Amino acid sequence: MDKRTFLKGMALALTGEPLSRWVARFEHLSPLATASDETFWEGVRGGYRLTPDYINLENGYYNILPEATLESLIKNIRDVNYQGAHYMRTVQFDNKHAMAARLAGLVGAAPDEVAITRNTTESLDMVIGGIHWKPGDEAIMAQQDYGAMLRMFRQAADRYGVVNKILSVPNHPASDSEIVDLYASMITPRTRLLMVSHMVNITGQILPVRRICDMARARGVATMVDGAHTVAQIRFSIPDLGCDFFGASLHKWLSAPLGTGLLWVRKDRIPDVWPLLPEPDGSVTGIGTLNHTGTLPVWSDLTVGAAIDFYQQIGPERKEERLRYLQQYWTTRVRNAPGIVLNTPADPARACAIANVGIKGIKPADLADTLLKRYKIYTVAIDGAGVQGCRITPNIFTTPSELDVLVKALFELSKV
Numbered sequence: 001m002d003k004r005t006f007l008k009g010m011a012l013a014l015t016g017e018p019l020s021r022w023v024a025r026f027e028h029l030s031p032l033a034t035a036s037d038e039t040f041w042e043g044v045r046g047g048y049r050l051t052p053d054y055i056n057l058e059n060g061y062y063n064i065l066p067e068a069t070l071e072s073l074i075k076n077i078r079d080v081n082y083q084g085a086h087y088m089r090t091v092q093f094d095n096k097h098a099m100a101a102r103l104a105g106l107v108g109a110a111p112d113e114v115a116i117t118r119n120t121t122e123s124l125d126m127v128i129g130g131i132h133w134k135p136g137d138e139a140i141m142a143q144q145d146y147g148a149m150l151r152m153f154r155q156a157a158d159r160y161g162v163v164n165k166i167l168s169v170p171n172h173p174a175s176d177s178e179i180v181d182l183y184a185s186m187i188t189p190r191t192r193l194l195m196v197s198h199m200v201n202i203t204g205q206i207l208p209v210r211r212i213c214d215m216a217r218a219r220g221v222a223t224m225v226d227g228a229h230t231v232a233q234i235r236f237s238i239p240d241l242g243c244d245f246f247g248a249s250l251h252k253w254l255s256a257p258l259g260t261g262l263l264w265v266r267k268d269r270i271p272d273v274w275p276l277l278p279e280p281d282g283s284v285t286g287i288g289t290l291n292h293t294g295t296l297p298v299w300s301d302l303t304v305g306a307a308i309d310f311y312q313q314i315g316p317e318r319k320e321e322r323l324r325y326l327q328q329y330w331t332t333r334v335r336n337a338p339g340i341v342l343n344t345p346a347d348p349a350r351a352c353a354i355a356n357v358g359i360k361g362i363k364p365a366d367l368a369d370t371l372l373k374r375y376k377i378y379t380v381a382i383d384g385a386g387v388q389g390c391r392i393t394p395n396i397f398t399t400p401s402e403l404d405v406l407v408k409a410l411f412e413l414s415k416v
Contacts, residue, residue, distance in 0.1 A: 057379050
């Protein structure tokens with residue numbers, strides 16, 4: 001049996017438990033060495049059902065489920081449907097708490113500070129809308145932050161008289177201090193909350209969150225971190241960030257089902273937030289008071305465990321090294337090329353999977369359209385907040401040969 005046939009056979013078998021056996025074959029390799037081992041990743045790729053119609057380089061919006069996780073989701077749907085109201089009135093909440101506890105373990109947090117929400121927007125907008133604002137209170141944010149949160153801050157301004165102070169994060173900072181000083185320069189005695197992106201969603205830049213949070217805390221300012229893109233893309237512990245509030249979307253890099261997110265609130269800060277929807281059960285306390293949304297598709301929450309299993313079988317360090325390798329694989333080849341603009345820092349420590357690229361003289365929307373129609377590469381156009389280009393987000397199933405198509409396209413389009 002030749003190598004390709006062997007890999008194909010293994011790939012077809014990669015659902016659930018066989019993945020752990022496949023990974024075990026490569027345990028002798030360090031995560032760094034595994035990052036460029038295409039034999040290993042070809043086997044992992046086989047655990048996904050991928051469309052042949054285009055190269056998917058827009059995984060930052062929604063990372064599709066591997067087949068093992070998808071099968072778990074389908075099983076959970078069937079089980080809940082089979083049990084009906086009995087499930088919903090008996091073990092629903094116990095199971096959700098158990099999943100939240102597993103999630104807390106993943107991000108190094110205490111279980112009583114973590115809740116499963118529907119997405120980052122719900123998590124962070126709950127905090128923005130739930131703070132006990134007074135007229136003249138100030139909030140700090142960046143124009144590169146996610147639009148849903150920026151809009152919620154505008155609503156807080158209209159409703160409560162909050163003063164929003166908006167800065168612009170440089171795409172290529174000279175140092176961490178440049179960014180920290182930028183946020184520090186916006187703080188006044190009236191500042192109540194500072195929001196910062198752990199990873200800027202449109203460029204992939206990783207910000208020095210711990211230093212920013214420490215600086216703000218020393219000035220008596222609460223901090224809220226948008227971690228939509230960092231859970232299961234890079235390794236970290238939420239408490240180590242030094243923030244007061246943290247939100248993330250699990251359907252992104254954890255590859256959990258759509259409609260799953262994370263809210264973390266420092267325990268002593270939970271009473272400071274009005275719930276988005278009040279909990280009707282007066283006996284519920286702590287983080288549970290911020291987690292009521294009425295009846296929802298509980299099977300998505302149940303499947304978070306399967307997503308965590310898959311992530312841990314791959315290995316957090318192994319995955320992070322692979323994602324950074326893929327980003328560096330293509331960006332190093334086009335960076336500084338005439339006509340090509342990279343909006344993501346070159347330093348590998350300042351980015352992981354996500355990068356943003358533009359072509360001089362081509363509007364981002366036109367670039368995205370051309371990449372799809374001419375080269376069958378699916379991306380998303382970004383045109384604003386000092387960023388003009390297409391966001392490129394490979395996943396662990398992405399191959400270097402697919403990124404070669406992107407590089408070829410960028411060189412061709414930059415010479416038109």
